[in-house]
Amino acid sequence: MLELLKKNIHMNRWKGNATSQVTLDDDFIVPDSMDDVDQIILSSGEITIDSVKNQAERLVVRGKLDFTILYRGAEGGLQTLSGSINFEEPINVPGLEEQDYVQLMWELEDLNAGIINSRKLSVKALVTLQVKVETAYDVDAAVEVDTGLETTDCPQVEILRRNVDVATIALRHKDTFRIKENLTLSGNKPNIDHILWSEMKLRGVTTRPVDGKMLLDGELMVFVIYQGEGEGAPIQWIEESIPFEGELAVSEVTDDMVPSVTVHLIHKDIEAKPDSDGEMREMDMDAVLELDMKLYREDSMELLSDLYSTNRELSLQTGEACFDKILTKNMSKCKIVEKVSLQNADRILQICHSEGTVKIDDTEVMEDGLHVEGVLEVRMLYLTSDDAQPIQSAVEDIPFHYLIEAPGINADTICQLNPGLEQLSAVMMGGGVVEVKATISLDLLALQPICEQVIISAADAPMDLDHLQKLPGIVGYIVQPGDSLWKIAKKFHTTIDTVMTANGLTEKSVKPGDRLILVKELS
Structure with missing residues (x-):
């Protein structure tokens, strides 16, 4: 059986x-x-x-x-x-x-x-x-053959195996990470009367799985405009870069998993508070990051490709199974250096703040890569010499394009792209011209769907002895294009080991034109 x-x-x-x-x-x-x-x-x-x-x-x-x-x-x-x-x-x-x-x-x-x-x-x-x-x-999918007890009626089976690389989703998990920080005004800043405006933006966030936890680090860019304390006090601003690092306990995570993680800033709050002297010179900053984690595990599975028996007739039922394999995991850096001209340039005194948003407009599969087109939307806040309108803002869209290397990519490839902003600066160059420098991160996980024929079931029946007797006991054979030792041995009712022994072969490879002696296997 x-x-x-x-x-x-x-x-x-x-x-x-x-x-x-x-x-x-x-x-x-x-x-x-x-x-x-x-x-x-x-x-x-x-x-x-x-x-x-x-x-x-x-x-x-x-x-x-x-x-x-x-x-x-x-x-x-x-x-x-x-x-x-x-x-x-x-x-x-x-x-x-x-x-x-x-x-x-x-x-x-x-x-x-x-x-x-x-x-x-x-x-x-x-x-x-x-x-x-x-x-x-x-x-x-069939991975092994169990021929039952060793009896004279037991099928003597030849097995061809193959390895298939498969990426499966090992874990989906959402979690949050909190950042709390106390900001203190520098000595040259007046006390806070009230906060007018606050921004928080993530920069350069990276995640990495290790056994039992997910590590993350990055920067939180904080910008605050506040009204100074006292009558006639000027509008003030502060800008801080707060580095952070930490870990989230995720018991199922192992360091060999391939992560696809998106990070969102879902809560942010800044409140002014008195310092130890009772003066409003400090701010409590509270931010919550949400991590949407999807982690893949790469497995190499050994499947049965083909079966035949030298003493029984085998009938195989096959089907198609479709898997994903990881084609590439690529973190690319796109650098931007661009000069832009602002309106009312003659009245600009200085740029006090800049922040940017990466927007992907289009992606296109090209030879061995994914071509990405998008814009970096840069917003700048600047001071002017106009006493009636001392603070102004401008928004500039800077287009960019980049080719992410992904050998083997094609139209069927599933691309998961997470863009981010790592660095941004905007500096006045004179004449109303601002030089913008930025580094955009493009985190690509590319999955390639593959469909394989797998053996679903196999039935065996007694060998047709009349047909077997009609086969010659020994023949000479010239290897044809597309032949393999497996195909030849199966066709002539013998085994690979028998063919190799009869022909003195040391490797399981043949090429067109090789001459072989084939001896029928008698069971």
């Missing part, structure tokens, strides 16, 4: 993706306690996703845009207005099933705050939601 020993392979397959754009548009009344609006200086927004519900062939995404606007009042002072816009967006995803795994990515493409009148502002934004869907399935 012939039985196949099978291995159950738990696989994840990309099922599809969908993209939707949400347009947000709302008007906001300036509270009575705040000054009339004369000029908008800065605006920023953050997207928060509250829920993602998986329905039949569609997702329902609920979230909100939290925005902050820094404006100059009619009396000349700076004030901050905050608000939010809720949204609910259904996204059609053909083939989506309830048990599928959904990954949602979002990006605030555009935010525009405008003045309707001195007491009413308009906020418009464009949000892109990108959905990627994976599904889990099991494959049973």
Whole structure:
């Protein structure tokens, strides 16, 4: 009796993706306690996703845009207005099933705050939601043959094996990492009356799995504008780079896993507080990072490629199993050096702050690489010589392109690309020209789908003795193109070992034109 020993392979397959754009548009009344609006200086927004519900062939995404606007009042002072816009967006995803795994990515493409009148502002934004869907399935593939007890009726089986490299998702895990820091004003800065504006941005975040934990490090860029204490005190700002490193306990992680990790800043807060002398010269900074971790394990599986018997007739049933293998894991650095000209250049005194956002516009598979096109959106805050409008801002889009090396990439390759900003500086060069230098990180994990024929079952039956007797006991054979020792031995009802012994071969390789003596195996 012939039985196949099978291995159950738990696989994840990309099922599809969908993209939707949400347009947000709302008007906001300036509270009575705040000054009339004369000029908008800065605006920023953050997207928060509250829920993602998986329905039949569609997702329902609920979230909100939290925005902050820094404006100059009619009396000349700076004030901050905050608000939010809720949204609910259904996204059609053909083939989506309830048990599928959904990954949602979002990006605030555009935010525009405008003045309707001195007491009413308009906020418009464009949000892109990108959905990627994976599904889990099991494959049973034959990995060994169990011929039962050794009897005269037992099939004498020749086995051809092959190794297949497979990448499986070993772990999905979400966790948070908190950064708390106390910032102290330098001696030349006045005390804080109140904070007008604050920003936090991640720079150069890297993650690395080790046994039982995930390591991470990077920088948190903090920028604060505040009103100095005392009548007539000038507007002040501080900028700090806070390095951080730490670890998250994840018991299932091993250091040989290949990570695909996205990091979002989901909470940020800065509050002014008194120092030990009771003066408002310190700030408590609190930030929470969310890590969405997906870790792959690379396994080399030995599968059965073919079987035949020298004393029984075997009937094989085969099927197709599709796997993913890791084609490349590549962290690339794209450097940008660009000169831009600002308006009203003659009135610019200095640039006091710059921050950037990396936006990917398009990716294209090229020979041995992935071509990436995008823009670096740089926002600069600068001081002017105009006493009525001493603080101004400008936004510049700097295009970039880069070819990420990925040998073997093709149209079927699944590319998971995480862009980031590692470094950014903006320096006045004179004449209103600003030199922007930046380093963009492009973290690519490329998976290559492969489909293999696998043996699902095998049935054996008695050998056709009449046919066997008609085969010649010994023949001469000239190796043909496409032949292998396995194919030759199977065709002539013998074994590779018998062919090698009869011909004095020391290696299991032949080439077209070789002459062989083939002896029929009698069982």
